[in-house]
Amino acid sequence: MFVVWGVVTITFALRALSPGDPVNLIAGQVPDQATRDQIEQDLGLDQPIYVQYFDYLGDLLTGSLGYSYNQRRAVSDIVAQHFAATVELAVAATVVALVIAIPLGVVSATRRNQPADYGATFGSLIGISTPNFWLGIMLILIVATQVGFIPTSGRGIAFHEAVYSIFRYGYVGHLFEWFTYIILPAITLGTYFTALITRLTRSGMVDELGKPYVTATEAKGLPKTLVRYKHVLRNTLIPIITVLGLQLGTLMGGAVITEEVFNWPGLGQTFITALRNGDWPVVQGIVLFIAVAFVVINIFVDALYARLNPQVSDE
The missing domain is CATH 1.10.3720.10 (MetI-like)
Structure with missing residues (x-):
């Protein structure tokens, strides 16, 4: 279990440190700031990084690997x-x-x-x-x-x-x-x-x-x-x-x-x-x-x- 936890933590850290805005990947270059703020809130990106991390761990414990907005499908299905x-x-x-x-x-x-x-x-x-x-x-x-x-x-x-x-x-x-x-x-x-x-x-x-x-x-x-x-x-x-x-x-x-x-x-x-x-x-x-x-x-x-x-x- 320690190995799995280590992999989860490292991949989450790489995601947090990677360049690029996830909102841009989902909404494109949408100028409407209200829409962008709503997407950021839905993804939990407006929360501190440690809150995002524990939310991600909680999702994993419930069997959810997340959701791909690029493919519009659950990651587990992919x-x-x-x-x-x-x-x-x-x-x-x-x-x-x-x-x-x-x-x-x-x-x-x-x-x-x-x-x-x-x-x-x-x-x-x-x-x-x-x-x-x-x-x-x-x-x-x-x-x-x-x-x-x-x-x-x-x-x-x-x-x-x-x-x-x-x-x-x-x-x-x-x-x-x-x-x-x-x-x-x-x-x-x-x-x-x-x-x-x-x-x-x-x-x-x-x-x-x-x-x-x-x-x-x-x-x-x-x-x-x-x-x-x-x-x-x-x-x-x-x-x-x-x-x-x-x-x-x-x-x-x-x-x-x-x-x-x-x-x-x-x-x-x-x-x-x-x-x-x-x-x-x-x-x-x-x-x-x-x-x-x-x-x-x-x-x-x-x-x-x-x-x-x-x-x-x-x-």
Whole structure:
């Protein structure tokens, strides 16, 4: 809760210190001073800053994120409309990262100082060093222009709608459409995560492979592949899950640039638009939502960590 309160306080302070008059954003250059005074009174801007702050906290406690006069809608409705797209992109990027990174990390650890290990290490270095906005633009220029069925912007169809289409009508075309729209943004957003998990998996596997239980299980005649993936990799997954939870929250907050590049209608693009328009209630609402999501994800990861490693819960 302290983290959420800190985010609320900092964003409110930035709003108070930001240049520009909120009344101008709502009323434009209306010369009627009485109208402007009425708007200022309705927004509570005629009150001292500390009164505005506690009024804002009171609204949050009642579940109100404020009202966007630019869009003429409640901020909670705007967040509800766009958050699913951001979560969808973050989860897709995570899946892409895990599918590539874990097998690559295992191969790199079991073939140390071999070409596969060098290739995985070099690829991880490139992935960590590559800015995602540049990678997104390159994917648009190189891949999408050469492969005609991959769109370069937009969302197309939501994942739940594609799944519903399969169960309701038996039609898989919408799922393919969803895949073509999300694949490039997911790769762009998940590249850094892929490199990070690859290096973490390799490091954990190298440590585990040197322990006595590995030699003992192999001496019993168990296949090396079974030992590596059932025993060694399972023990390696504990720190990976911790990083996974942290990075999932980071992906939700860090999808801003990727969403802007691919015109993905999520919270990131909405945040950029609100920032450009000076729509501070929307900016505050999105930042607060991401902060709460980050805290919830971390709590879930801690619980899962204790489940996988009972020694943590006993301490």
